[in-house]
Amino acid sequence: MAVERRRAARPDLRPRPARESLTKVADLMFPPDANMHGTVFGGKVLQMVDKAAAVCAMRHSGRICVTVAMERVEFLFPIRVGTFLIVEAQVNHTGRSSLEIGVEVYAEDLLQGTRAHTNSCLVTMVCVDEKNRPAPVPPLLLETPEEKARWAAAEERRLARQKARRG
């Protein structure tokens, strides 16, 4: 009901600020999340990254969004079992149907009370209609100098990707 009310109050393609779709996904790492070395499996982290990006894109657009690309995934150090993993996602850029989502991953040591940045990733999501065809995404309303800088950097990456895909 609450979601329906929110959608009704927001016309489909109204520009929306990034703060409205900021997303956090968090999970405590258990032994089933580990690889054979006893640290957290990279695929587990990527699953959380993908989920956070999908929620962020769908919050922004109010549509089904699918992952079309993940890039610049960096694992900066191993994550121990017992770590509380926090994944934060923010819309960097919107195109016609695509969104670039910037995702940051933090490892919180609950016993030490410390938090470290462990991964960065860029995820491109595409809004789709009921026939799974690309559908328009609401523009991003840029509110801060940081958001404007993120947009400009993402626009350069988008042009580079388009050029690379054209070959």
Ligand SMILES: CC(C)(COP(=O)(O)OP(=O)(O)OC[C@H]1O[C@@H](n2cnc3c(N)ncnc32)[C@H](O)[C@@H]1OP(=O)(O)O)[C@@H](O)C(=O)NCCC(=O)NCCS
């Ligand atoms: C997403 C999908 C519907 C796009 O269809 P498409 O025919 O490539 O559509 P288009 O070429 O019109 O591209 C749509 C948008 O995606 C962007 N895009 C397409 N391929 C991309 C790529 N490899 N990297 C970044 N962006 C990409 C385009 O630039 C375009 O952006 P814009 O509308 O903002 O200008 C289609 O590729 C698809 O269904 N992919 C599978 C998605 C999926 O199943 N994901 C789950 C992970 S397994």
